[in-house]
Amino acid sequence: MKTIFLKEFKDNKKSFMIWLISVVIYNIFVMSAYPTVAKQASQLDVLLKNYPTAMIKAFNLDKLRLSNVLDYFGIESYLIITLVGSMFAMIFASTILSKEEKERSIEFLLSKPVKRSEIVTAKLLCVLIYVFLFDLIFAMVNYVSMHVVKQGNFDIKVFLLLSVGPFLMHLTFASIGFMISVILPKVKSMVSFSIGIIFTMYFLELISDLTDKLKDLRYFTPFKYVDAAELIFNKRIETVYLSIMFTVILLSIGVSYLIYQKRDILI
Amino acid sequence: MSKIIIKTVNLTKFYGKSRGILDVSFEVEEGEIFGFIGPNGAGKTTTIRTLLGFLIPTKGRAEIFGLDSVKDSHIIKRQIGYVPSEVNYYDDMKTEDLLLYSSKFYLKDLRNRIKELCEIFEVPLGKKIRELSFGNKKKLAVIQAILHQPRLLILDEPTAGLDPIMQNRFFEILKEENKKGVTIFFSSHVLNEVQKMCNRVAIIKEGEILKIEEIEKLRSNNFKRVKIDFRQKVEFEFNLPGMNNVRKEDSSIEFLYMGDLEILIKKLSQVKVQNLVIEEPSLEEIFLHYYGKEVTK
Numbered sequence: 057m058k059t060i061f062l063k064e065f066k067d068n069k070k071s072f073m074i075w076l077i078s079v080v081i082y083n084i085f086v087m088s089a090y091p092t093v094a095k096q097a098s099q100l101d102v103l104l105k106n107y108p109t110a111m112i113k114a115f116n117l118d119k120l121r122l123s124n125v126l127d128y129f130g131i132e133s134y135l136i137i138t139l140v141g142s143m144f145a146m147i148f149a150s151t152i153l154s155k156e157e158k159e160r161s162i163e164f165l166l167s168k169p170v171k172r173s174e175i176v177t178a179k180l181l182c183v184l185i186y187v188f189l190f191d192l193i194f195a196m197v198n199y200v201s202m203h204v205v206k207q208g209n210f211d212i213k214v215f216l217l218l219s220v221g222p223f224l225m226h227l228t229f230a231s232i233g234f235m236i237s238v239i240l241p242k243v244k245s246m247v248s249f250s251i252g253i254i255f256t257m258y259f260l261e262l263i264s265d266l267t268d269k270l271k272d273l274r275y276f277t278p279f280k281y282v283d284a285a286e287l288i289f290n291k292r293i294e295t296v297y298l299s300i301m302f303t304v305i306l307l308s309i310g311v312s313y314l315i316y317q318k319r320d321i322l323i
Numbered sequence: 324m325s326k327i328i329i330k331t332v333n334l335t336k337f338y339g340k341s342r343g344i345l346d347v348s349f350e351v352e353e354g355e356i357f358g359f360i361g362p363n364g365a366g367k368t369t370t371i372r373t374l375l376g377f378l379i380p381t382k383g384r385a386e387i388f389g390l391d392s393v394k395d396s397h398i399i400k401r402q403i404g405y406v407p408s409e410v411n412y413y414d415d416m417k418t419e420d421l422l423l424y425s426s427k428f429y430l431k432d433l434r435n436r437i438k439e440l441c442e443i444f445e446v447p448l449g450k451k452i453r454e455l456s457f458g459n460k461k462k463l464a465v466i467q468a469i470l471h472q473p474r475l476l477i478l479d480e481p482t483a484g485l486d487p488i489m490q491n492r493f494f495e496i497l498k499e500e501n502k503k504g505v506t507i508f509f510s511s512h513v514l515n516e517v518q519k520m521c522n523r524v525a526i527i528k529e530g531e532i533l534k535i536e537e538i539e540k541l542r543s544n545n546f547k548r549v550k551i552d553f554r555q556k557v558e559f560e561f562n563l564p565g566m567n568n569v570r571k572e573d574s575s576i577e578f579l580y581m582g583d584l585e586i587l588i589k590k591l592s593q594v595k596v597q598n599l600v601i602e603e604p605s606l607e608e609i610f611l612h613y614y615g616k617e618v619t620k
Binding site for chain 2: 169319
């Protein structure tokens, strides 16, 4: 288990760095614009009111005010950490095991004295740690940037929510991606598959905001579970959303173990 | 009584509705070199992958070292070396790294042995696997299979793609390993290869075992496929004891020969031959001839 984990950890270092650095730099770039924005905040808030409703809702402009650094982050940068972070997590999780089958190296791995469950554990652990590091490092850099650019104090609790929320969401997508890759090893490109699912979920969130008729769609999209405006407003992640995420994560992992242990490895 | 290393009982594997193998039963004893032969698509690889626990049997079971091929697969593999028919390893890894990675699974320090084996097989240590030639990849697979000194070697068409010199070196190594008591399960579709090495062979066709036979018995029947083009029309008598499946045409004759080669050569010297081919018959031919009744049954 340790052997596989260490190899996997080493192999994925590079791609992890690329993903992480791109979001971190994007965020620093966005946050560095804040002092200028804050100065004109009151005018901007008025100006933004004239934007189309759908767009305003999509960017949470109806609930957030640019005069607060957390709100600014919520509007301008949060989407990147949720969207790109989810892509990273899901693509990573859905290829980490399936690539062995695709590249047929699983034939090598399974001829060694390892249990299939150990392979799953090693790979899952690697995903968990990288997703955790991804969000931790992002949050740390983000915290420093906010301190540098803030105009007044910001609520640390809300900051933590805006950091933990995406992490839970990333784990949700990662575990779903992992499970799908175990159930459907024949899917040709797990990368496009993952991106497809994430964008579908994202649009589902946008739609659920549009009309009351569709608002129940919100239960089906993790983007809604950790919606920046709601986290900033309510200062908590709704219990129902938390339970959904934990259930999905545990269920996906459980199903992955069960299926992978009993499945034919066709190469 | 010697120990049973591999035992399958009515081992059956279906891929959905399509047949993989059907009621395959055999036993391999400790220290044996067991040949598993059949044409492509007969079920050799399916059998091997079921033995290794990659595939879950639809029916029946397989035991290695008395342990279940599914449940105890990870324990079994401590003492197994496996060479796949097609080598697919981590392309980005270097030869040495792959072998070190492999050795970590056995919790042994095998650095010296890695060097030693790579020298014997002439496999470059520092090259990436992607850059290796087909033959070198195959050799790498052989090295990783014998690296940890397993008790059983499972080889799926191991010599395909190796040049004759490497084949010989490979056979020598196998014989050495075998002398140390290593049991070898060897799949192939080349009869010649099996004849040189094995004590017993199982013949598999269309997913079913046709026959399990001692190699000595097969060897005593030295089949040759003979094709002769004559300079003129065949108006003379050409009939020798041991000629089977004779096909005559205007100026040529083709047959399966299991008689004395001396007699054939003497006979050939009496006629005008334009072209002559004497070759190993295909496995199918021999076994269809041999076990024709069982096959059509």
